[in-house]
Each structure stands twice: as structure tokens, then as C-alpha cells.
Amino acid sequence: MNRAAAAIFLVVLCSACPKRIEFGPEGQLTDADVVYQHVRRNQDNVVTLEGDAKLRVESPQQSGTIGMFLAVTRPALLHLETFDFFNRPLASLVADGTRFGLYQTEGNTFYQGPASPQNVSRFLPVVLPGEELVAIMLGQVPLIPAERKTLELDTKEGVYVLTLYRGAATQVLRVHPKYLRVVKSEVRGVPGYDLGFDDFLERGGLIFPGKVELVAKQAATRLELRYQQIKLNGRPDLTLYELTPPEGAKVVEVDDVGRELPAAGHESPAPPVPGS
Template sequence: MNRAAAAIFLALICSGCPKRIDFGPTGPITQAEELFRLTSASQDRVATLQGDGKLRLQSPQGSGTVSAYLAASRPGLLRVEMFDFFNRPIAVLVTDGQRFGLFQAQENKYYQGPATPRNLSRFLPIALPSEELVSVMLGKVPFIPAERMTLALDNEQGLYVLTLHRGSVAQVLHIHPKYLQVVRSEVRGAPAYGLEYDGFKEQGGVLFPHEVRLVASTADTSLGLRYTDITLNESPDLTLFDLSAPEDVPVVEVDEGGEALPPVSLPPASPGS
């Protein structure tokens, strides 16, 4: 943005706002690249999360809300336990970013294999790589690799609108002007999901969204996550990410596409053994 454009931008900020916008200690930002840099830094302040929440699914196949215990640590460590209304376990997903384990209580089976988006979608209705899913849960919006950026101001909502452009694809980011946190992300020109963050609260010196909504409009599906009692940036308990199958539960090994592999046949015992 050149000086003339910046002057126009500032003039619009000062004269065209229906309500006063609090830009925080940085003041109004007029350069798209600077806003992107500061927003990226604000997203990197949370590395681990652990605690309780509620998961809500809306899809053509049905809708519902369940209680959940969640533990996540960048880049790809994740554990999600689901419980029914009576606090009985429904399912447990664990991944270290490379492999996954999934216990399905109703089937009494433990699925394990590569942590591909297809395999993780056995547990969650939206197929994402584990590292991307962890980022979303930790309040970090994945950005497209931009070739250029443009910046505007939504006077009505009081938000920056930062658009990342790559060819015919654009990612539109609505950013809080004071806290420099993304509150909404939408990708246009390519199949992708949208993100919404809300319920920002200061916790441990970090402003963190306690409500996350992931929307896959092409599949008419959304996944909502509301944190109720969590801790941030504590040293992770690595035993939570143990991929060992529960005792006395049949194990089903699956391939990258989620197809069950044939059981491994043990060689016959040699005579006299």
C-alpha cells in the first residue's frame, strides 16, 4: 500500500466509522504485510491445551452434542475422548501425527494405522491432517501461501479484512483490530472449510478463543467445539498420546485409505518348540 492509499485508508478509519474502533496499542495498521505478520505472531502463543469441552456436529446424517476430554500439543499430538449423556465412553482418538489409534466402544474394536485425513475422518466428520486439526483446536488458522495481500476495514463490524491471494484462490480473514486475532476465515475459489472463532477470554496471559466452529459448506457439515474447563501451555502429559490398544479389545489395522488389512499370519511353530 503506497502513501496515498494509506492516507485514504486512515481517512476512512477516522471519518467513516459508525462507531469508534479500538485499535489497541499498535494503532491503525495500514500495511497488509504488517497485519499478517502481527496476526501470525498472535496465533503462535498457544502450544498445548488440555481439559474438557463440548463437541457439536451438524450434518445431513444427523446432529448432536457430546461431552469431550481433549489434549493437544503442537505439531500433531492429539487425544479426544467422547462421552454420552450418562458420561459413558463413546470413542477415543489418539494420534502422534504419524499414526492413529481409535477405540470405538459400540463395536469394541481398536482401529490403528497411518494418521491420514481419511482415517481421522472415522472419528470426526471432516477430513483434516492431524497437524492442521491440532492447529485449529489451538486457535491457529492455517493460511494459504499468498502471492499478494490486500487490506480493508469493515466499518460495520469493526474488523480488519485481510485477503490472501494465490492465483484464483483467495482466503478472506476477518481480524479483531485490538487483539489481532482471526475471528473468521473463508477460502474462495477452491474446496476448503471455513473457520469461526468466538468466546475470547484471557487465560494465563493469553487471549484464547473458547469457541471454534469449522464449516465444510460443500458437505453441508459443521463441527463446533466449546471449551469449558481447560489449561493452556502446560507441559504435556505424553502418556495421553500412547497408541497402545486397550487390553482385550480386538485390533483392526487399516491402510492409508481406511481399508482393513488382512490379519498377519504367524509362522507355524517348529517341531519340538
């Protein structure tokens, strides 16, 4: 056999071999409940995040990438600032679980109202409750309350496949065998979205995904959040979550779906606020 033929043979042979799997200190796990508890514990140990990121949006309504500064604290404290290509501020959004505020530099206007899913998701083409949005940004997967669980080892992909069942709904979790962190979540049987986590970083003993991806197939929407300089589990700066309009800004009250409420003396509501 000549060298070229031998090389091709080795490539074909190796491609058929299962991926070498590196397990954690407990070795290979075979109990679905044990893996589930590890997943819960490992993703719940991140409580706060502060730093810079890039957000990539692909949807029928808009596509592009923006820079962000963000600070999030469980369960529902949220502070987001967006910047254009030249790092000029575009807007900032703050929510404390009950109320939200949105300041738009264009127009010097501060919108405030209830922290409803429609209001806290204004930077996104998908609508998520505040607690769910904070959890995803912290690298966590919202888990369905399972009635039963199954576990398999996918030797080709080199991951555990943990499946949660509740009625007609299933959630398939692909779990890193060493870090015991979810790398992919797919929900079927009920309306939902898929999540992907990659580029895991180690920060002070914590394993955290440097990339978070959300795919809403029904809405033909994909979001990708790439973290840059971040700090985990630091003491939160609570001033970042204050709902105070900038001095001189026009203040507008909105309802839970983002519609501007009528000012005193007016009877009909104005159209929805931009981004609602």
C-alpha cells in the same frame, strides 16, 4: 416530538453510526504485512491445549452434541475421548503424526494404522490432515501462501479485513482490531472451508477463542467446538499420546483409508471400519 417518536429517531440514528473501534496499543494499523505478521505471531503462540469441550455436529449424515476430553500438541499430537449424554465413554482416538489408534467401547475393539486424514478425522463428518486438525483446535487458521495482501478497515463490523491472494485463490480474514486474532476466515477459488472464532478468553497473557466453528458449505456441514475447562501451553502429558490398546481388546490393523486389513491366512480385505 413526543417521547416515543424521539426514541425511534435515536434508534435509527444510532444504527446508522459506525461501531466504535478499540485498537491495540499501536493504534490503527494500515499496512497489510504488519497485520499479517501480528496474526501469525498471535495464533502461533499456543502450542498445547488440554481440557473439556462440547462438539456440535450438523451434517446430512448426523447431527447432535457430544462431550469431549481433548489434548492436542503441535504439530500433530492428538488425543480425543467422546462421551454420551450420561458421560459414559464412547470412543477414544490417539495420533502421533505417524500412527493412530481408535478404541471403541462397543465391541471392545482397538483399530490402528497410519495417521492419514481419513483415520484421524473419524469423529468428524469432514476429513482433515492431523496437523490441520490440531491447528484449528488450537485456535489457528491455516493460511494460504500469499503472493500479495490487501488491508481494509470495516467500520460497520469493527474489524480489519485482510485479504490474501494466490493465483485464483483468495482468503479473506476478518481480524479483531485489538487482539489481532482472526475472528473469521473464508477461502474462495479453491476447495476449502470457513472458520469462525468467538468468545475470546484471556489465559496467562494469551488471547484464545472459547468457540471454534468450521463450515464446509459444499458438504452442508457445520462443526462447533465450545471449550469449557481448558489449560493452555502446559507441559504435555505424553502418556496421553501412547498408542497402546487396552488390555483384552481385540486389535485390528487398518489401511490409510480405514479399511480393515486381512488377517493372516485371509486374502480379501474386510469392509471399512465404522466411522471411516
